[in-house]
Amino acid sequence: MLRLSALAAVLMCAAACHDEDIAPPDGPSSAWGLGPALPRPALEPGVALLGQQIVVAGGFDTGVTEGLDVTAEIDAFDSLVHTWGRLPDAPVRWTAINLATLGETLYLLGGLDAQSAAHGEAFELDASTQRWVAIAAMAAGDERGAAGVVTTPGHIYLVGGIAGGAPLATCLEYDITTNTWSHLPDLPAPRAHPAVMWTTDGILILAGGFESADASVPRGDVWALAPAGSASRVWQPRTAMVAPADPDLRGGCAYGVVFGELVCAGGGDAGSAKTAVAGYDPYLDVWTPHEAMPVARAGTQGTPAGGRLFVPGGSASAALEPTDTLYVYSPLDTMH
Numbered sequence: 001m002l003r004l005s006a007l008a009a010v011l012m013c014a015a016a017c018h019d020e021d022i023a024p025p026d027g028p029s030s031a032w033g034l035g036p037a038l039p040r041p042a043l044e045p046g047v048a049l050l051g052q053q054i055v056v057a058g059g060f061d062t063g064v065t066e067g068l069d070v071t072a073e074i075d076a077f078d079s080l081v082h083t084w085g086r087l088p089d090a091p092v093r094w095t096a097i098n099l100a101t102l103g104e105t106l107y108l109l110g111g112l113d114a115q116s117a118a119h120g121e122a123f124e125l126d127a128s129t130q131r132w133v134a135i136a137a138m139a140a141g142d143e144r145g146a147a148g149v150v151t152t153p154g155h156i157y158l159v160g161g162i163a164g165g166a167p168l169a170t171c172l173e174y175d176i177t178t179n180t181w182s183h184l185p186d187l188p189a190p191r192a193h194p195a196v197m198w199t200t201d202g203i204l205i206l207a208g209g210f211e212s213a214d215a216s217v218p219r220g221d222v223w224a225l226a227p228a229g230s231a232s233r234v235w236q237p238r239t240a241m242v243a244p245a246d247p248d249l250r251g252g253c254a255y256g257v258v259f260g261e262l263v264c265a266g267g268g269d270a271g272s273a274k275t276a277v278a279g280y281d282p283y284l285d286v287w288t289p290h291e292a293m294p295v296a297r298a299g300t301q302g303t304p305a306g307g308r309l310f311v312p313g314g315s316a317s318a319a320l321e322p323t324d325t326l327y328v329y330s331p332l333d334t335m336h
Contacts, residue, residue: 022082022328031291031333035310035326039075039084042313043322046097047254047301048149050106052079054303054310054326055087057108059095063321070095070114077312077326079305091123091132096145096193099301100156102176103127107156109174110138112145116213118163119143122174136179144168148196148206157184157198159206160191162213167192188223188235195255197262199282202227205262207280208241210251215318218249218269222280241278242287250274254302254311258331263290263309265329268298271318277329293327307332 022033038056045059054077062069072089087106090097094111101107104127110120120138125131138144144161147168151157158172167190173182187206194209204225211217220241226233241248241264253267253274261279268274273296279288293311299322300314309329315321 022330030294031329031331032294033328033330033333034294035077035328036082036084038077038312038324038326039086040071040073041322041324042075043299043315043320044095044112044146045300045313046094046099046108046111047303047310047312048099048101048106049303049305050076050101051104052305053077053085054079054305054312055099055101055106056312057099058090058093058097058111059300059313060320060322064319068114068320077310079308079310088125088130088132091134092119092121094119094145096162098145098147098149098158098161100149100151102151102154102156107135107174108132109149109156109158110144110147110161112162116162116165118145118161136174136181138172138181142170142172142181144172146192147172148191148194148209150196150198150204152198157196157204159184159196159204160187160194160209162192165213166190167209167211167213185225185233185235189219191219191251193252193267195253195262195264197255197257197280197282203282205238205280205282206235207255207262207264208249208251208253208267215251215268216270218251220247220249224282238282239285239287241280242289248276248278248287250276252298252300254297254300254309254314256302256304256309258304258307258309258329261288263302263304263329265302265309265311266293266297266300266314268318272296273298273315273317290329290331293329295325295327297323297327
């Protein structure tokens with residue numbers, strides 16, 4: 001766990017970063033705020049934090065009636081000055097992108113094309129030249145989109161995902177130094193769109209997700225993988241999701257680690273989007289229900305920044321209609 005002094009510093013920073021431009025949609029006591037709208041609608045984009053920027057990459061920018069266009073556009077919201085800008089367009093047009101950052105570098109590691117075919121090509125955005133550069137692709141048969149994405153220094157992990165119209169149980173590790181891919185132990189069951197986190201003591205956590213590519217089989221189980229070098233490195237069950245339903249079955253929530261909790265906001269079950277929000281403490285193995293989202297959201301990812309969880313775009317239903325909203329969960333900002 002965080003030491004008390006470290007936690008206090010985090011809390012002070014989060015309070016200092018209070019954003020008057022993010023308005024509470026549901027009254028002054030709401031932890032949910034509404035930030036500046038995205039420059040475009042976004043459904044199933046990749047989302048990651050690059051420095052202070054909330055990056056929203058690719059995905060659908062039109063709905064079913066307009067033909068579900070897949071864009072290469074990459075937008076970036078500056079969480080300090082509260083404005084949207086652009087990064088160089090992606091070299092591909094994908095949805096369910098596995099997007100990650102380490103240091104000043106943005107990584108695009110596979111995704112799904114407009115026909116839902118999985119791709120394993122990988123790219124990094126060079127911070128100095130602002131140009132996309134190809135890096136080692138996944139091995140044949142390892143291609144995927146819709147994976148849970150988490151990083152540790154020098155490594156990026158893709159947990160589960162979708163390929164060939166089916167969820168995957170395989171998990172990949174990308175080593176930035178050697179530019180190589182390797183496998184972690186397989187999940188106990190296939191998962192698409194799971195929520196994941198890495199604890200400070202090296203345990204990998206997976207929560208929820210879909211056991212079907214069409215989102216018809218949501219799951220609420222939670223699993224933990226011991227650190228590398230452990231005597232028995234297999235996935236072990238943890239307390240299942242409860243927020244507020246028991247059991248809570250959903251996949252595709254917008255997730256991120258906020259004050260040590262894996263916060264899971266929204267997502268979907270069989271045919272509907274959700275408003276439920278819950279946080280998981282991996283040390284106590286406890287789920288805590290939090291204030292629900294003001295509106296249902298599915299079909300997007302999230303990213304934490306400054307003690308908040310940013311949720312860009314997504315759909316209010318299972319109808320595949322992208323939105324341009326930016327919802328922000330600020331657990332300390334209950335008084336605006």
